[in-house]
Every structure is written in structure tokens, then in C-alpha cells.
Amino acid sequence: MSRRRRIYEGKAKTLFEGPEPGTIVQYFKDDATAFNNQKKGTITGKGVINNRISEFLMTKLGEIGVPTHFIRRLNMREQLIRQVEIIPLEVVVRNVAAGSFAKRFGLEEGTQLPRSIMEFFYKNDTLGDPMVTEEHITAFGWASPQDLDDIVALTLRINDFLFGLFLGCGIKLIDFKIEFGRLYEDDMVRIVLADEISPDSCRLWDLRTNEKLDKDRFRRDLGKVEEAYQEVARRLGILIDQGPGDVRGPTTLQ
Template sequence: MNRRRRVFEGKGKIMYEGPEPGTLIQFFKDDAFSADSAATGIIDGKGVLNNRISEYVFGHLNTIGIPTHFIRRLNMREQLVREVEMIPLIISVRNVAAGSLARRLGLEEGTPLPRSIVEFFLNAEELGNPLVTEEHITAFGWATPPELDDIMALAIRINDFLTGLFLGAGIQLVDFKIECGRLYEGDMMRIILADEISPDSCRLADLSTHERLDRDASAANPGDLFRAYSEVARRLGIMNENEPARAAGPVLVK
């Protein structure tokens, strides 16, 4: 069997060369990490859950006309995606005060925001992914003003969809992070959604109890993260309702 060429490896995924030109294989890892990007260990089955949750979300986004890099799921841990030129920004969409926004502005965690807020961070982990303004982005050529307009429009549309999707499952979407890329098709270029959308990249909470259903659920016990991610999958209809979460890995609906 030929070894696949590794293109990139991040905290939660590995990107491999795809079977056809212009494609990549996105592999979801079991590595767990905290909100400050510190590694917290390996949680068996986490990659499987993130793969299926992200597949579910991206599939629905494709259906409603939001352009993404997702093509199809290959197996329990891998997706076939379009190769794009990644824009070096993390786009954060916030609905409720939490994390760095709450600390910067002196807001109480959990305070609803007057409206959804979109923030940009430079995707440079060695610098701590610093907050940047549109002026920084255009001055340094990370994206053009028209590209920023497209990114903002995508972010707001995605937020509208995700808010409703999770609300229907009894989950509050506190905030989420996405990444975008440039897809070249002949002489045309368009901005599309890339990377993933999963509990690794969203802050999620139960609407009634406010229990965390994202990566911060593992602060005290790594097993809590598996249960939280399993609960998200179960509520979205990805995982069998009558199947208990267990450390050996989830049972997923085919």
C-alpha cells in the first residue's frame, strides 16, 4: 500500500494528498486540547464524532447554497475535501459573551450580546492567534476588502443556520470559529468555508441547564468531553438515541 503524502497537521486534523488533483483527505484525530490550545490528552472516539458532526453540518450548508470545501465522507475518520488556498485568519462569530471577549470588555460570561459580533484573529499559533482589525488584514494583504465582505456575509449566514440547527436540538450556540479559503476554478476564484465545524470549534451549552457541550467540558475529567460530544451527536440525530456513550467509542448511525 502506498504511503499518503502528508500536507499539513494541526491540533485536531491531518491533511493528506487526495486521490484526484485539487482534493485533499481530511483525517480527524483523537487529540484533545483546551480553549488556550494546550494539549490535554487523547480521547478515544473523539475524531470519529467530530468527523460525523462536521459532515452533518457541512452537508446541510452545501444544501442551502453556502459554498464549502466538503465533498463527501470517506470513512469514520476521513473526509474528501476540495483543496483551497487558506486565508490566514480565524473568523469568530459571537452571540453570547464568553472567553476572550468577556475578559477584554469586562462582561459577565453568559451575557447575551446586543447583536452577533464577528471578530478576526491572525491564524498564527506561535503568536497566540492575536486579534486583528480589518485595517491590519487589508494592509498586510491577508485578504482584500471584497474578500472580507464575502467572508463576513458567509459568517453571518452560517451563524443564522447554526443557531437554528442547535436551537432545535436544545443547544445554545454561544460562539464558533471558522476558516475560509480561496477556491480557484479556471479563471474564477471564490471564497468558501473550509476546515471544520464541530464541538472543537464551537462553544455549545444546554439551553436549560447551561451544561457545556464543547471541548471545555473536559476541564475536570476527559471522559466528560466524550460524553458531551456524544450528546451533541445524539441530539442532531447522528448517533443512536438508545446507545450509551462509552470510552470504547460511539456507535453512529450509518
């Protein structure tokens, strides 16, 4: 097994030093959390499926000109990504009222919104990831006005593309969360899509039945969580690797 220096361990992924300067190895775990880490569990095989789904979606977005941190998938659970400076914001796009948004505005879950709504949340687990405005973002220096313009423009393109892609698979994209980072390259700084896009970070409902095909099945104890993730991968036409065994995380260098 390879030995690498661990850079960061989050709720669903671990980051290791990459094989080349400016690269990172992103390892997808089966760990699952909800409600700001108050609920914890394991979704067997989630890391393998999310690795493939995120690879597929990042690649497709790259093909339409959306810059991302993704380089290539390495194995069942790992992908090579560019090292970026993560902007401490979660960008959420809502197409249909669901979850906390529906409760916040007293809407019935499943209500079609008059237009897509974009929200920003400050990435801080201790504070519970509070919702913030563009004024907060620029005042506290988390992103410049130009950064924000780029983030908004990219997010709108991502929503348009993903909504149509999932619709073609019989899936309704209810909402999703994405993150961005600054890529320092050739004396230039670019805003790029980072983190992942998967059923962990999207609400995905069956177009006909409204059956949930995402992490809400874990959040709400609906059961068949693994099957829901596998169904999303199946509809996207992704064949999960069949091998002699799973891939364990690298040994961490002390």
C-alpha cells in the same frame, strides 16, 4: 492500509494528498489542545464524532447555498475535501459572552450580547493568534476588501443557520470559530468555508441547564468530555458508525 503523502499535520487533523488532483483527505484525530497548545490530551472517539458532525453541518450549509470545501465522508475518520488556499484568519462569531471574551470585557459568562459580534484573529501560533481588524487584514494582504465582504456575508448566513439548527435541538450556540479558503476553479476564484465545524470549534450549551457540551469540558477539566460530544451528535440525529474497529491514519509516504 493506504499509503499517502502527508501534506500537513495540525492539532486536531492531518491532511493527506487526495486521490484526484485538487482534492485532499482530511483525517480527524483524537488529540485535544487548549490555551494555544499549552494543554494537551486525548478525547477518545473525538475524531470519529467530529468527522460526522462536520460532515452533517457542512452538507446542511451547502444545501442553503454556502460554498464549502467538503466533498464527501470517506470513512469513520476521513473526509474528502477540495484543495483550497487557506486565508490566515480565524473568524469568530459571539452570540453570548463566554470564555476570553467575557473576561476581556468584564462580563458575566452567559450574558446575552445585544447583537452577534464578529471578530478576526490572525492564524499564527507563535504570536498566539492575535486579534486583528479589517485594516490589518487588508493592509497586510491576507484578504482583499472583496474577500472580506464575502467572508462577512457568509459568516452572517452561517451564524443565522447554525443558531436556528442548534436551537431546534435544544442547544444554544454561544460562539464559534470558522476558517475560509480560496477555491481556484474554472479560471475563477471563490471564497469557501473550510476546516471544520464541531464541538472543538463551537461553544454549545444545553438550552435549559446551560450545561457545556463542547471542548470547554476539556479546557476546564469538567469531565465527561466524550459524553458531551456524543450528546451533540445524538441531538443532531447523527448515528455514529458501528463497525468492527476504528480507522487508523494512512501510512505516510516519505
